[in-house]
Amino acid sequence: MAAPIRVRSDLSSDQVRAYSRSSRDAGQVRRLLAIASILDGGGRSEAARIAGVTLQIIRDWVLRFNEAGIAGLATRKAPGPATILDDRHRRALEEVIATGPIPAVHGVVRWRIIDLAQWLWDEFAVSISKQALGHELRTMGYRKLSARPRHRGQRPDDIAVFKKKFAARLAQIRQRLPSGTPVELWWQDEARIGQQTKLTRRWAKRGTRPSAPRDQRRSSAWIFGAICPAEGKAAGIVMPHCNSEAMSMHLEEIAFHVAPGAHAVLLLDQAGWHGSAELVVPPNITLMPLPPRCPELNPVENLWQFMRDNWLSNRIFKSYDDIVDHCCFAWNRLVEQPWRIMSIGLRQWAHGF
Known part of the structure; x- marks a missing residue:
């Protein structure tokens, strides 16, 4: 017969029951009630009947309670099989x-x-x-993730240097403006939407390969899009070509959406039509070119991916006019969701200082 075990006495049965009422661990509650019965003077058989377990299990619970108190009766996760890999x-x-x-x-x-x-x-x-x-x-914290594309000609320090100097460059622009002028940060980019749409991932049974419509024609249009993530605003136009004239019209559209009395700093890539001598820049906009081959700095790139994945893919466009209609629908739907613009467009390095 096993030797009797004395139960620790620094906790009363009332304290144990009080904790069991607040615990969300059903297994721990059952063990605490069994221990409370023992603390009230009950025997091991009575505690086993209350908990619905054997006498040996009650003995093990008492040992755990004596060693670690109430925390020692919490449900513990099974350790599982030992790994054959070590730290090396x-x-x-x-x-x-x-x-x-x-x-x-x-x-x-x-x-x-x-x-x-x-x-x-x-x-x-x-x-x-x-x-x-x-x-x-x-x-170890690893997951199978999609790789982020990086331009083969990108210099590794360009992004870090741009982020580091961004606050100083923005301060220089503020100094040239009248005192107290609000400054809005905008990002701009273009996306070609054509009849050859991309095929997106979709839910399907394991082992099958789902199909989606894919056109072989080549009609296309360009969405000129710009967003102000801090305000949840967007300004866009749909054009048949991507050139300086279309860019000038887009700048006019952005200038219209800038708040009265405010000034917009527009971040954009170094495409030829963005720096053309024929480009007409409204007085309430200052252009700030991004480093070459660094699309990661432009949140509008993420916006295009979201729009294609949700509204502009897996479609058959009947004509150019049909493409324009769908582009306008997708952009207007985005404009109606300012929270979406904020969640996709906000950047700590640009808005966090």
Whole structure:
């Protein structure tokens, strides 16, 4: 017969029951009520009847309660099987994932779990299943994410330098304006919308390949779009061509949406028609070119992706006029959702100082 165990006495049965009433852990409540019964002078058999468990389990609960108090009776997650990877393997995995595979050496251009499992075997003679390695990678914080495109000619420091100097450049523009003039930050870009629309991802049964309509004709139109994320405003026009004349008309549209008495700083890429001598810039707009080949700095790029994914893809446009109608519909629908413009367009480096 097992030796009796004395229950810790620094907590009364009333305190234990009071905590059980506030706990959201059903298993912990059941254990606390069993311990409270023992603290009231009840026997182990009575506590087992209340909890619906065996005498040995009651004994284990008492040991947990004596060791850690009420917290010791919380429901604990099962530890699961022990991993075969140690910290040395994890550090090596982090390094090889960060550097990526060498196609000539590893035979792949991106890591799959099966490739990483093979790499672990080649480097450390560790055999691990795809399921176990996938669990390890998720535990380490890795997920399979879509890669963000980067222009091949982009210089690595351009984005960081632009963000660092942005506040100073904006202050210089403010100094040239009359004292007290409000400044609005706008971003501008163009998107070509044509009959050859993109095919987006869609829900479908595993193992099937869903289909979507795809046109082979080439009629297209251009959406000139600009947004002021801080105000949730947008200004856009749809044009048949992308040139200085169309850009001048878009600047007029932006100037119309700038608040009376305010001045707009318009950030845009360095396309030829953005810096043309024929461009007519309204007096309430100052152009601020973005670094070359840095679309990541322009939130309108994300806006185009959202509009294509939700309103402008998987369609068959009958004619140019039909394209224009759909472009106008999509843009006007965006204008009606200022919260969407804010959530997509706000940037900490531009609005956080």
